[in-house]
Amino acid sequence: MNVLIKSATIIDSKSDFHNTTQDILIEKGKISKISETIENTNNYKEINLENLHVSQGWFDSSVCFGEPGFEDRETIENGLKTAAKSGFTTVAMQANTHPIIDTNSAIAFINMKAQNNAVTLLPIGALTKNSESVDLAELYDMSTAGAVAFSDYKKPITNPNLLKIALQYASNFDGLVCSFPQENRISGNGVMNENITSTSLGLKGNPSLAEALQVARDLYLLEYTGGKLHIPTISTAESVALIRNAKKKKLDVTCSVAVHNLCLTDSELEDFDTHYKVLPPLRTQSDIDALIEGIKDGTIDMVTSDHNPVTIENKKIEFDYADYGTIGLESAFGALQTLFSTKKTIQLLTKGKSRFNVQSSIIAEGNTVDLALFNPDIKYTFTTSNIHSTSKNSLFLNKDLKGEVYGIIANNKTVL
Amino acid sequence: MSELSVNHLLGIKYLQEKDIQLIFETADHFKKVINRPIKKVPSLRDITIANLFFENSTRTKLSFELAEKRLSADVINFSAGQSSVKKGETLIDTVNNILSMKVDMVVMRHPNPGAGVFLSKHVKANIINAGDGAHEHPTQALLDSYSIRERLGDVAGKNVVIVGDILHSRVALSNIYALKLQGANVMVCGPKTLLPKYIDQLGVKVETNLRKALQWCDVANMLRVQNERMDISYFPSTREYTQQFGVNKALLDSLDKEITIMHPGPINRGVEITSDVADSKQAIILDQVENGVAVRMAVIYLLASKIKQ
Numbered sequence: 001m002n003v004l005i006k007s008a009t010i011i012d013s014k015s016d017f018h019n020t021t022q023d024i025l026i027e028k029g030k031i032s033k034i035s036e037t038i039e040n041t042n043n044y045k046e047i048n049l050e051n052l053h054v055s056q057g058w059f060d061s062s063v064c065f066g067e068p069g070f071e072d073r074e075t076i077e078n079g080l081k082t083a084a085k086s087g088f089t090t091v092a093m094q095a096n097t098h099p100i101i102d103t104n105s106a107i108a109f110i111n112m113k114a115q116n117n118a119v120t121l122l123p124i125g126a127l128t129k130n131s132e133s134v135d136l137a138e139l140y141d142m143s144t145a146g147a148v149a150f151s152d153y154k155k156p157i158t159n160p161n162l163l164k165i166a167l168q169y170a171s172n173f174d175g176l177v178c179s180f181p182q183e184n185r186i187s188g189n190g191v192m193n194e195n196i197t198s199t200s201l202g203l204k205g206n207p208s209l210a211e212a213l214q215v216a217r218d219l220y221l222l223e224y225t226g227g228k229l230h231i232p233t234i235s236t237a238e239s240v241a242l243i244r245n246a247k248k249k250k251l252d253v254t255c256s257v258a259v260h261n262l263c264l265t266d267s268e269l270e271d272f273d274t275h276y277k278v279l280p281p282l283r284t285q286s287d288i289d290a291l292i293e294g295i296k297d298g299t300i301d302m303v304t305s306d307h308n309p310v311t312i313e314n315k316k317i318e319f320d321y322a323d324y325g326t327i328g329l330e331s332a333f334g335a336l337q338t339l340f341s342t343k344k345t346i347q348l349l350t351k352g353k354s355r356f357n358v359q360s361s362i363i364a365e366g367n368t369v370d371l372a373l374f375n376p377d378i379k380y381t382f383t384t385s386n387i388h389s390t391s392k393n394s395l396f397l398n399k400d401l402k403g404e405v406y407g408i409i410a411n412n413k414t415v416l
Numbered sequence: 417m418s419e420l421s422v423n424h425l426l427g428i429k430y431l432q433e434k435d436i437q438l439i440f441e442t443a444d445h446f447k448k449v450i451n452r453p454i455k456k457v458p459s460l461r462d463i464t465i466a467n468l469f470f471e472n473s474t475r476t477k478l479s480f481e482l483a484e485k486r487l488s489a490d491v492i493n494f495s496a497g498q499s500s501v502k503k504g505e506t507l508i509d510t511v512n513n514i515l516s517m518k519v520d521m522v523v524m525r526h527p528n529p530g531a532g533v534f535l536s537k538h539v540k541a542n543i544i545n546a547g548d549g550a551h552e553h554p555t556q557a558l559l560d561s562y563s564i565r566e567r568l569g570d571v572a573g574k575n576v577v578i579v580g581d582i583l584h585s586r587v588a589l590s591n592i593y594a595l596k597l598q599g600a601n602v603m604v605c606g607p608k609t610l611l612p613k614y615i616d617q618l619g620v621k622v623e624t625n626l627r628k629a630l631q632w633c634d635v636a637n638m639l640r641v642q643n644e645r646m647d648i649s650y651f652p653s654t655r656e657y658t659q660q661f662g663v664n665k666a667l668l669d670s671l672d673k674e675i676t677i678m679h680p681g682p683i684n685r686g687v688e689i690t691s692d693v694a695d696s697k698q699a700i701i702l703d704q705v706e707n708g709v710a711v712r713m714a715v716i717y718l719l720a721s722k723i724k725q
Binding site for chain 2: 188194195196198199200201202203204205207271272313316317318319320321
């Protein structure tokens with residue numbers, strides 16, 4: 001694949017061309033030349049887009065695609081197309097499929113379905129067999145097939161001894177263990193954040209205490225065991241403080257936050273709209289302030305769209321019965337840009353790569369091409385016309401966002 | 417003003433104070449009607465109302481049905497036990513099927529908070545919420561306030577304590593909204609395990625000592641402990657609950673004033689309230705039941721008049 005990108009502003013703080021507008025010549029999947037003006041002598045396909053900006057391709061550490069088993073929610077093929085259209089060149093896919101991805105052969109199946117795609121799909125294997133939180137799955141065997149981390153998605157590891165053993169065992173082969181931060185016996189039947197809104201709606205509350213207890217427990221376990229722990233999608237001020245303290249102690253812990261937990265509070269639920277039913281739940285403004293502070297000081301390592309397609313049949317029902325989750329790939333960039341500068345947004349969307357062993361490819365001559373293409377300045381209202389996913393369950397519908405994505409160039413393919 | 421500001425009665429929090437006054441003035445009229453030898457008016461002969469009860473109810477269902485019949489509406493009844501809900505039909509489909517038979521108004525009780533709000537967005541009918549989970553039970557709060565007004569002359573400025581299981585109670589929430597809207601002072605009292613952690617942010621006082629609460633109030637609304645809604649045990653035993661939060665004659669007599677006792681029913685005699693209190697002249701429990709019919713007639717009449725427009 002040979003392409004000439006015309007007048008693109010490069011956003012890559014590690015590149016010599018950072019913050020400059022250049023033409024970029026791409027030949028056989030590599031950047032062969034970067035210069036202010038490049039003549040198209042070979043008559044390559046030209047990319048000439050309004051206010052075009054490029055950065056290193058983005059990484060999402062948690063997406064769900066429903067395949068195998070829930071293809072009505074999303075397929076791997078369309079999920080990866082959605083990722084590409086949203087600027088992501090690498091996504092880590094959760095194991096919450098049917099059957100659960102908890103064996104070497106299941107990992108191989110995912111790899112087979114995703115091969116030869118512009119987007120690199122990294123499978124996450126289940127931490128426990130069938131994600132039942134009873135016995136460890138064959139973690140090493142899955143790692144040899146390409147599993148980049150081990151997670152039971154939103155199912156917390158209830159037994160602390162099981163997490164202790166998982167951390168110890170996975171450290172044998174440098175495996176990354178993920179533990180969803182929720183103490184189920186405190187969260188109970190809570191369906192939204194416990195606060196004044198849950199009280200006024202009569203909905204059962206899920207207190208921030210449930211998250212803090214689990215994070216504190218997991219950090220104590222990590223301090224004892226060593227190993228690598230990733231705490232996905234924290235949502236509370238207490239979690240930020242606990243993890244900040246753990247990092248001071250040099251524990252090998254990382255964490256992420258979902259984009260929507262940075263943007264919206266639980267007051268969105270006042271109308272019982274199930275689009276806002278997510279896990280962890282939308283919290284309060286003081287939680288958001290603490291999360292943003294955690295991003296600024298590096299306590300929070302990465303943001304994730306926490307992309308989770310849910311069919312309309314499981315959303316357009318009574319609140320208690322509706323499934324948790326929102327799609328997020330399509331809105332991630334535009335939503336983050338309402339909070340952060342373009343440079344910071346790009347940093348947040350690329351920062352998690354190293355934790356999941358994803359190679360970064362700096363925008364420089366001779367390097368493999370791995371690019372996101374976007375217009376950071378355009379403002380618009382997010383509607384279903386912006387959604388590429390099979391399921392349309394976005395909590396950003398009708399919200400004002402900033403920045404639209406054109407697509408990606410990666411794995412020697414262009415998706416625009 | 418002669419009409420309500422809303423097309424549905426989904427909760428007290430969606431009403432304005434003037435709506436409540438209009439409902440009460442209309443209920444005054446209907447209370448006279450139901451105490452006449454002929455207890456009926458022909459007002460709603462052209463209106464069909466479906467009572468959809470997705471959760472068990474005896475008094476509320478009877479009260480609504482009587483209210484509808486005394487307004488001469490056509491009435492159909494439906495409960496989840498005999499329905500296709502158990503076959504997997506969605507709420508929207510169930511209600512739309514019933515509405516296709518030319519039903520004008522829906523009275524719905526449902527176990528899930530927000531079910532009425534949800535339905536109002538997806539079907540074309542006026543909806544009266546007859547209780548949705550732990551969210552609201554607006555007609556109960558209206559009849560409670562109406563009964564206070566009847567006994568004490570006014571709701572504004574009165575001190576009202578709601579005692580018991582506030583955590584699982586739609587009656588408590590609707591009463592808090594209704595009483596606050598009318599200018600009453602509201603307190604909730606119960607074991608801390610049954611008080612929502614952030615309830616004070618609704619502008620109510622919080623008390624865990626029953627004697628102090630009763631000493632403060634003009635009216636005590638005693639709620640039933642809703643064991644059926646509890647996933648775990650919130651107190652060790654009924655005996656202990658009664659020791660701390662049950663109202664008995666000796667306790668009432670030891671106060672330096674005579675307070676009014678209310679209860680939305682059904683009563684657990686000897687638990688939250690003893691028989692001698694429930695049957696005393698301080699209690700207005702049966703007045704509440706009677707007023708329930710008049711208030712529901714008023715609500716139905718006022719919403720139906722909006723359909724006719």
